[in-house]
Amino acid sequence: MLSREIGNVDNGPFPYSCPMRWDELFTELEAEYNAALREETEAELADMVHAEAATIRFADRVRGRVGERLTVRLRNGQTRQGYVKEANNVWSMLHEDHRRYLIPHRGVAYAWPLGGAAAGVEGIAARLTLGYALRALAGAGIEVRLVTEGGEHRGRIGKVGADFCDLHTPAALLTVPWAAILAVET
Secondary structure (H helix, E strand, O other), rough: HHHHHHOOOOOOOOOOHHHHHHHHHHHHHHHHHHHEEEHHHHHHHHHHHHHHHOOOOOOHHHHHOOOEEEEEEEOOEEEEEEEEEEOOOOOOEEEOOOEEEEEHHHHHHEEEEEOOOOOOOHHHHHHHHHHHHHHHHHHHEEEEEEEOEEEEEEEHHHHHEEEEEEEOOOOOEEEHHHHEEEEEEO
16 A cells, blocks of 8 residues: 555565666666677787787798898898898898898898788798708809808808808908808898
8 A cells, every 4th residue: 555655566576666677777787798798809809919919920021021022121230122032930032133132030130111921931941041041052152242240251152060151252261150140142
């Protein structure tokens, strides 16, 4: 009797509630849940993008430019430009007219333009060291210009060791650690 006097209706086991209010409440909760789920999904996607980017190497991005023009600034401040002919995990080969530049990646200060990454190198190509390329140049017997942190020298590459090469110049036989090589030019 009292409920009729204050305008309440019989709502079964929930005498002091209104069915419309429950619908609004659950609709609001569902919207909040969906918004939280979207935010969580977007955050996970951003984390995955960052994690994927963390696996991309400089060499991967250079390989993405094979056949295209690239400018490379060496650690000594010199610039080399050319079309990327080859690139592996350790070095890149640029061609510009009749010039060829073998550039160890550790000798690069920065490069541009670099876009997306190419697929990773597998098999034998992934294991090609700087020594492989230096031995090929030594075998060809062609004169090169070796750009190092200590200067530039012209000559022919002779013996190629595990981490050095000999350069036969007109003045002397130079033994050059690979770590000092910024570029080999023909």
